[in-house]
Amino acid sequence: MMDRIGFAEFELEPVSGAVMEIERSLEVSLDCVVCQRRMRTVIFPSIGSAGRCTPTGHEFPGHLARVTALACGGRYEFNYHYQPFTDRKYPTEERYGGVEKGAPRWVRFYFHIRCSRCARVSRHSVQTNLSRPYRIKCDCGAVLFADLAAPRLGWSVG
16 A cells, blocks of 8 residues: 555635634545545544545545644645555446546535624535635625635645
8 A cells, every 4th residue: 555645725815804713624535445436535533533434434544644724724634545446336437537546636624714793603614626716604794705716635655
């Protein structure tokens, strides 16, 4: 198996006075060597804990290593094991359209933000496969943040 180090990073544009706090969890699409399925959503619930492959829920060979809060976002580093395999359900690879084997493909981040107008705290997420740009409003009508660019996602050999 090859050890890999993955990274994912996002930045938002919160409105003046809005306070954001990122969650220390991550969802990322990875190829799972355990169930031998490509592009599975792996949930890393906290720093240091093993990931869970969905939808089966078995333990994934990797963990969330580090989370760094940025001024308006976060950077996440995760370690995982990968070795080439043929997908058990779709062995011809046509379904994956040339997506690099073993590479992270999609990511979702969660965070809480406090409205600068009404002080209500709400939970939100951003992910790679959304249409941008977009703005999110609080229930009171105030704009909380703008999501202008897709998160960055990549990996290297560990």
